[in-house]
Amino acid sequence: MKQIAVLLSGRGSNFEAIAAAIADGRLNARIAVVISNRPEAPGLETARALGLNAVAIASKGMDREAYDKLLLTELAKYNLDLICLAGYMRLLSAAFIRAYPMRILNIHPSLLPAFPGLDAQHQALAHGVKFTGCTVHFVDQHLDAGPIVLQAVVAVRDDDSTDSLSARILTEEHRTYSEAIGLVLSGRVRVEGRRVIALSPLEEKPK
Ligand code: GRF
Numbered sequence: 001m002k003q004i005a006v007l008l009s010g011r012g013s014n015f016e017a018i019a020a021a022i023a024d025g026r027l028n029a030r031i032a033v034v035i036s037n038r039p040e041a042p043g044l045e046t047a048r049a050l051g052l053n054a055v056a057i058a059s060k061g062m063d064r065e066a067y068d069k070l071l072l073t074e075l076a077k078y079n080l081d082l083i084c085l086a087g088y089m090r091l092l093s094a095a096f097i098r099a100y101p102m103r104i105l106n107i108h109p110s111l112l113p114a115f116p117g118l119d120a121q122h123q124a125l126a127h128g129v130k131f132t133g134c135t136v137h138f139v140d141q142h143l144d145a146g147p148i149v150l151q152a153v154v155a156v157r158d159d160d161s162t163d164s165l166s167a168r169i170l171t172e173e174h175r176t177y178s179e180a181i182g183l184v185l186s187g188r189v190r191v192e193g194r195r196v197i198a199l200s201p202l203e204e205k206p207k
Contacts, residue, residue, distance in 0.1 A: 004030070006035070007071075008087050012086065018084065027181060029081075084104075085139065107176070108134065136177055138196070
């Protein structure tokens with residue numbers, strides 16, 4: 001069974017969607033640990049309620065390298081195939097990314113490379129785009145920038161507020177993230193430069 005870790009900082013609805021996909025058999029994986037840099041994150045409480053291994057490692061006041069060392073020490077306890085950032089609100093250090101090359105995924109609420117960074121849904125509305133959405137991508141050393149695994153498109157309505165648009169994007173996030181995790185864990189992808197290419201069954205690597 002493939003093992004994943006989920007890193008979060010807040011609400012944790014993407015984490016819940018991943019846990020639900022595993023519970024109902026859509027995603028074949030095991031959540032070895034849920035870690036939050038904010039001990040008060042509601043997502044941690046949800047993880048505990050689900051009987052999962054939930055670990056708080058407070059990041060307040062710590063510099064990136066020192067914090068990531070703690071994180072790496074915790075993660076090294078598990079035999080992880082993939083680390084999934086789900087609303088994890090900290091940049092990862094180069095050392096962290098080197099430790100898990102092409103084994104870290106993130107979800108972002110826009111069609112990257114449009115609107116990276118904070119408040120992507122507000123940025124999309126303010127720019128006046130007619131379509132936005134969400135992106136699951138591998139994490140590299142740049143913010144919201146690594147090779148794209150899957151995207152989903154959401155139409156912007158004339159009467160949208162940031163909240164209404166965010167809610168429709170979130171529905172797509174929940175669907176897309178589990179699908180992308182399943183795809184990457186299955187080994188049915190090949191990364192060529194920036195392009196993530198889904199393999200046909202004939203090209204599949206032996207497991
Ligand atoms: C999501 O919109 C995700 O795309 C972004 O942060 C938000 C986290 O929401 N990276 P949740 O904590 O998963 O509910």
